[in-house]
Amino acid sequence: MSTLHGRRVLVSAGPTFEDIDPVRFIGNRSSGRMGFAIAEAAIARGAQVTLVAGPVHLSTPSGVQRIDVRSAAQMHEAVMSALPADVYIGTAAVADFTPQHVAGHKLKKVPGQDTLVLELVKTRDILADVAGAETRPRLVVGFAAETCDVETYARGKLAAKRIDMIAANRVGIAGCGFESDDNTLDVLWTDGQRRLGPDNKRAVAEGLLDLIEERMTNA
Numbered sequence: 001m002s003t004l005h006g007r008r009v010l011v012s013a014g015p016t017f018e019d020i021d022p023v024r025f026i027g028n029r030s031s032g033r034m035g036f037a038i039a040e041a042a043i044a045r046g047a048q049v050t051l052v053a054g055p056v057h058l059s060t061p062s063g064v065q066r067i068d069v070r071s072a073a074q075m076h077e078a079v080m081s082a083l084p085a086d087v088y089i090g091t092a093a094v095a096d097f098t099p100q101h102v103a104g105h106k107l108k109k110v111p112g113q114d115t116l117v118l119e120l121v122k123t124r125d126i127l128a129d130v131a132g133a134e135t136r137p138r139l140v141v142g143f144a145a146e147t148c149d150v151e152t153y154a155r156g157k158l159a160a161k162r163i164d165m166i167a168a169n170r171v172g173i174a175g176c177g178f179e180s181d182d183n184t185l186d187v188l189w190t191d192g193q194r195r196l197g198p199d200n201k202r203a204v205a206e207g208l209l210d211l212i213e214e215r216m217t218n219a
Contacts, residue, residue: 139215
């Protein structure tokens with residue numbers, strides 16, 4: 001029987017959209033497929049799965065409790081409200097910054113104005129807040145999507161946010177990561193690492209859950 005059988009697994013997936021005005025927003029290219037694949041694989045292992053999803057066009061895996069959100073603030077509230085959990089897997093590509101003010105009407109071009117300055121403020125750090133919560137999950141797993149120096153940035157994030165594991169992948173290249181059916185993850189923890197893939201995201205999800213189960217068994 002899977003170590004995850006009967007365990008509460010909380011997954012966040014997809015992008016967040018940070019509104020500028022009623023028409024425009026700041027977003028990213030995350031499709032949510034990796035997080036949805038993890039949720040589906042965890043359900044198949046007998047886990048109780050809650051999936052906090054940003055704005056994506058994906059079907060909910062059977063048996064998964066889904067909470068839809070749009071912004072980083074909404075995702076933070078939904079994730080924290082879904083605790084306690086045994087495992088948190090933060091696959092979502094959450095905006096680091098959001099507009100300080102959201103215009104109540106569509107921003108229009110002004111004659112003679114060639115630039116527009118948006119003031120942005122930091123969003124709350126979901127991963128760090130989960131890791132520091134009184135109801136901290138037994139295992140906190142983060143994701144790091146990078147365009148260069150993947151392992152360096154991932155290990156820095158692992159230490160800074162005091163999480164147990166981090167799954168890092170390189171994005172911005174064809175056939176991997178965002179907007180792709182396949183992925184490659186370098187999964188890192190304090191004294192080890194393992195590469196998963198390249199493979200389809202469901203297979204990579206299974207490999208990640210195998211590592212999570214190993215860590216839970218050996219902890």
